[in-house]
Amino acid sequence: MKAVKLLVLSLFLSVFGAHAQDVLVLRKIYDEALVNGESYQNLRYLCKEIGPRLSGSAHAQKAVDWTKSLMDKYGFDKVFLQECMVPHWVRGEKEIGKIIDGKKEINVPICALGMSPATPREGLRAPVIELKSLDELAKLGESVIKGKIVFFNRPFDPRYIETGRAYGAAGDQRFRGPAEAAKYGAVGVIVRSLTESLDDYPHTGTTVFPEGAKKIPAAAISTKAANQLSALLKLKKLPVIQFYFKQSCQLLPDAKSYNVIGEITGTEKPNEFITVGGHLDSWDLAEGAHDDGTGVMQAMEVLRIYKSLGMKPKHSIRAVMFMNEENGGRGGDKYAELAKQNGEIHLAAIESDGGGFTPRGFTFQDLSSERLKSINENWSNLLRPYLADHLDAGGSGSDIEPLSVFENTILIGYRADSQRYFDIHHSAKDVFENVNKRELELGAAAMTSLVYLIDQYGIK
Amino acid sequence: MKAVKLLVLSLFLSVFGAHAQDVLVLRKIYDEALVNGESYQNLRYLCKEIGPRLSGSAHAQKAVDWTKSLMDKYGFDKVFLQECMVPHWVRGEKEIGKIIDGKKEINVPICALGMSPATPREGLRAPVIELKSLDELAKLGESVIKGKIVFFNRPFDPRYIETGRAYGAAGDQRFRGPAEAAKYGAVGVIVRSLTESLDDYPHTGTTVFPEGAKKIPAAAISTKAANQLSALLKLKKLPVIQFYFKQSCQLLPDAKSYNVIGEITGTEKPNEFITVGGHLDSWDLAEGAHDDGTGVMQAMEVLRIYKSLGMKPKHSIRAVMFMNEENGGRGGDKYAELAKQNGEIHLAAIESDGGGFTPRGFTFQDLSSERLKSINENWSNLLRPYLADHLDAGGSGSDIEPLSVFENTILIGYRADSQRYFDIHHSAKDVFENVNKRELELGAAAMTSLVYLIDQYGIK
Numbered sequence: 074m075k076a077v078k079l080l081v082l083s084l085f086l087s088v089f090g091a092h093a094q095d096v097l098v099l100r101k102i103y104d105e106a107l108v109n110g111e112s113y114q115n116l117r118y119l120c121k122e123i124g125p126r127l128s129g130s131a132h133a134q135k136a137v138d139w140t141k142s143l144m145d146k147y148g149f150d151k152v153f154l155q156e157c158m159v160p161h162w163v164r165g166e167k168e169i170g171k172i173i174d175g176k177k178e179i180n181v182p183i184c185a186l187g188m189s190p191a192t193p194r195e196g197l198r199a200p201v202i203e204l205k206s207l208d209e210l211a212k213l214g215e216s217v218i219k220g221k222i223v224f225f226n227r228p229f230d231p232r233y234i235e236t237g238r239a240y241g242a243a244g245d246q247r248f249r250g251p252a253e254a255a256k257y258g259a260v261g262v263i264v265r266s267l268t269e270s271l272d273d274y275p276h277t278g279t280t281v282f283p284e285g286a287k288k289i290p291a292a293a294i295s296t297k298a299a300n301q302l303s304a305l306l307k308l309k310k311l312p313v314i315q316f317y318f319k320q321s322c323q324l325l326p327d328a329k330s331y332n333v334i335g336e337i338t339g340t341e342k343p344n345e346f347i348t349v350g351g352h353l354d355s356w357d358l359a360e361g362a363h364d365d366g367t368g369v370m371q372a373m374e375v376l377r378i379y380k381s382l383g384m385k386p387k388h389s390i391r392a393v394m395f396m397n398e399e400n401g402g403r404g405g406d407k408y409a410e411l412a413k414q415n416g417e418i419h420l421a422a423i424e425s426d427g428g429g430f431t432p433r434g435f436t437f438q439d440l441s442s443e444r445l446k447s448i449n450e451n452w453s454n455l456l457r458p459y460l461a462d463h464l465d466a467g468g469s470g471s472d473i474e475p476l477s478v479f480e481n482t483i484l485i486g487y488r489a490d491s492q493r494y495f496d497i498h499h500s501a502k503d504v505f506e507n508v509n510k511r512e513l514e515l516g517a518a519a520m521t522s523l524v525y526l527i528d529q530y531g532i533k
Numbered sequence: 534m535k536a537v538k539l540l541v542l543s544l545f546l547s548v549f550g551a552h553a554q555d556v557l558v559l560r561k562i563y564d565e566a567l568v569n570g571e572s573y574q575n576l577r578y579l580c581k582e583i584g585p586r587l588s589g590s591a592h593a594q595k596a597v598d599w600t601k602s603l604m605d606k607y608g609f610d611k612v613f614l615q616e617c618m619v620p621h622w623v624r625g626e627k628e629i630g631k632i633i634d635g636k637k638e639i640n641v642p643i644c645a646l647g648m649s650p651a652t653p654r655e656g657l658r659a660p661v662i663e664l665k666s667l668d669e670l671a672k673l674g675e676s677v678i679k680g681k682i683v684f685f686n687r688p689f690d691p692r693y694i695e696t697g698r699a700y701g702a703a704g705d706q707r708f709r710g711p712a713e714a715a716k717y718g719a720v721g722v723i724v725r726s727l728t729e730s731l732d733d734y735p736h737t738g739t740t741v742f743p744e745g746a747k748k749i750p751a752a753a754i755s756t757k758a759a760n761q762l763s764a765l766l767k768l769k770k771l772p773v774i775q776f777y778f779k780q781s782c783q784l785l786p787d788a789k790s791y792n793v794i795g796e797i798t799g800t801e802k803p804n805e806f807i808t809v810g811g812h813l814d815s816w817d818l819a820e821g822a823h824d825d826g827t828g829v830m831q832a833m834e835v836l837r838i839y840k841s842l843g844m845k846p847k848h849s850i851r852a853v854m855f856m857n858e859e860n861g862g863r864g865g866d867k868y869a870e871l872a873k874q875n876g877e878i879h880l881a882a883i884e885s886d887g888g889g890f891t892p893r894g895f896t897f898q899d900l901s902s903e904r905l906k907s908i909n910e911n912w913s914n915l916l917r918p919y920l921a922d923h924l925d926a927g928g929s930g931s932d933i934e935p936l937s938v939f940e941n942t943i944l945i946g947y948r949a950d951s952q953r954y955f956d957i958h959h960s961a962k963d964v965f966e967n968v969n970k971r972e973l974e975l976g977a978a979a980m981t982s983l984v985y986l987i988d989q990y991g992i993k
Contacts (some may be wrong), residue, residue: 104692
């Protein structure tokens with residue numbers, strides 16, 4: 074009976090150009106992830122026993138130690154660390170933010186942006202001006218901006234179907250806004266939290282002051298408070314609305330940290346690598362559950378599934394827990410640097426850094442449309458039963474991007490459903506309870522499946 | 534510039550056989566749903582101001598009145614009620630459940646299954662026997678079962694990719710288990726909650742006692758407590774483990790209720806209908822947010838989007854808020870009965886009753902593979918940018934199934950991502966806070982898009 078079923082399956086599959094063997098392997102991978110999966114319990118430990126793990130912190134070091142010991146316990150062929158120096162920014166005391174409307178002071182939820190300097194000890198108070206873009210800032214220029222707190226308030230555009238695009242379209246306000254505003258004499262910057270969700274949570278995230286740039290204090294404000302401030306500003310009352318904030322964050326000297334790497338060594342081409350990874354560091358406001366505890370636990374799960382099923386890859390497969398994605402990217406840089414230095418050949422790298430939500434597929438960075446077409450023709454039917462078959466052009470992940478120094482490395486982003494990601498991203502809501510076990514496991518299975526297909530067939 | 538872009542778009546599209554006009558219409562539909570959508574605020578009202586609305590309850594009547602008045606306010610071409618008599622089951626006092634292990638009594642979370650009778654006023658206590666299937670029940674027979682409380686404990690099979698299948702595979706324990714166990718002399722039934730989630734929430738749901746069958750009290754037990762009871766039973770201690778439960782539910786005389794219907798009348802074929810719907814009734818343990826507040830609010834939103842964009846359908850489009858899906862299906866029966874009686878022609882019906890989660894596509898019930906192939910060839914590229922293009926064979930929805938009396942009506946299920954649905958389904962967790970605004974809106978847009986395509990082209 075079983076043999077007949079397999080035969081029918083195999084005939085059926087030959088029509089679609091897929092290999093019956095691959096169909097069975099993918100099914101085994103999914104069964105292992107869904108029945109015996111360990112990513113969820115591992116994530117619970119990372120979130121609840123270790124918690125927030127910003128680069129340079131004691132918790133980040135705990136996370137390094139624990140993930141290394143866990144992979145040792147799993148008995149992967151190699152488990153090792155890659156040392157790198159990382160920025161060590163600390164938030165300090167809980168921030169205070171106030172809208173000052175004449176004699177009325179309204180407390181509002183804010184948090185310092187990562188890498189921001191502190192305000193003066195007594196806080197910073199100045200008239201506030203609302204802007205929607207960096208263009209507007211440049212147009213108004215120093216005569217208007219000087220001495221003010223700039224309030225960047227361009228919201229997410231809800232029309233993007235995948236929320237990462239809305240984040241990309243609004244992100245310049247946070248990434249570059251503070252340094253740009255400083256050029257025109259602003260004394261501080263408040264940025265609308267990068268989320269579509271209307272609530273009381275400020276969302277942190279890094280801001281970039283290029284080498285030599287003037288640094289001014291910068292904070293994120295919750296979307297509800299941003300709307301409130303904007304409404305007050307529209308009333309254009311005199312005296313003008315002011316903003317007050319106080320934060321005591323500091324940038325300490327660089328600290329020593331590590332990428333944590335597990336490997337199953339290839340049977341045929343041990344010096345050719347497929348990397349699958351996420352980042353181990355996280356922001357400090359919550360547990361870094363979806364950003365990016367899920368990614369690192371899925372990467373580790375890929376190796377665990379391989380080992381548990383006794384699958385022997387031709388190429389070496391590495392699970393990499395990158396350090397310092399959030400505020401520096403030093404781990405990703407180090408990984409590529411050492412790969413080059415050691416003469417490694419990198420076939421492909423997959424990063425999961427869009428949350429541990431239901432799989433939709435994968436995105437392929439800078440791949441020719443012919444090769445993308447070929448990937449779709451060869452593999453989308455295999456991934457279709459798992460609804461993980463949306464294979465499109467798109468970004469990969471910032472930790473693996475430095476591997477683009479290798480001409481032939483294919484960079485791939487794991488594509489999780491994006492709808493809920495920015496509701497919690499970089500905020501106090503990014504906790505274990507907001508991760509769904511099955512969604513996490515299905516993602517690990519999808520990643521393992523793609524690793525398997527790349528290992529077997531390469532990317533033509 | 535715009536004209537050039539459109540030309541390029543149109544050339545591009547002709548390759549894929551889609552119409553440039555349709556591309557633009559779908560984009561407008563999505564923009565309207567995402568920028569001006571009202572489904573989320575309407576759902577909030579339904580959940581928070583009305584709340585649980587089990588058939589026959591005062592809250593169900595409130596929901597009828599409010600949805601009718603809301604559709605009146607929207608100014609749809611017709612808004613009307615369809616009267617139907619519905620079962621009126623009430624839960625009564627909060628249930629009590631206890632595992633009795635010798636002199637030790639362990640309180641466990643249970644809830645009566647819908648349509649179950651009460652226990653005796655003092656409760657029901659008996660030795661308990663764990664079974665995994667109805668087959669096992671039949672094999673053991675009366676000699677073993679008589680006088681016992683049967684504990685059905687077959688868990689969800691996690692290997693199913695879409696959780697509805699796991700529900701289907703485990704569901705006979707709840708739907709038929711109590712009536713079957715009664716045949717062999719069981720005095721009560723405890724069913725493992727139909728969810729993969731391991732927690733302390735009992736999940737209710739209807740159980741069916743066919744006409745004339747013996748009725749015995751039946752309750753759902755939380756999955757954690759089910760595991761605990763199972764573990765104790767495995768110790769096989771003497772005296773045997775007993776179970777005690779007490780519930781005071783009642784089946785009152787049938788009550789008068791209504792389907793609530795809004796319509797935009799077709800410009801060319803007003804007597805030919807496309808129905809889009811969900812069910813207005815809900816279980817009584819929470820707010821019926823995902824089951825099925827989201828479905829009814831999405832159905833209403835389809836008409837609102839049509840009206841707001843000034844779209845004039847050729848056929849009449851109806852949003853139907855069905856009554857009594859949960860414990861009788863009388864509203865669905867009535868809708869089909871009146872459709873037949875009134876000589877209506879029904880082209881297609883779409884039901885959203887799998888939660889308001891991110892769209893994956895649609896499932897088509899009993900459609901030939903040729904027609905399914907043609908649907909995919911014609912429409913999947915149009916839905917692809919919205920990641921709502923998984924168009925497969927599958928079920929539709931129990932409210933629209935009675936329309937299968939019409940030979941040519943296509944029955945369609947809106948296919949939302951299923952991973953989180955049974956975590957909350959029929960439990961106290963089914964509240965507004967567990968609905969994501971964008972996921973809900975994207976679903977409404979996907980449903981509107983399919984209605985538009987069916988209205989324009991039919992299903993070939």
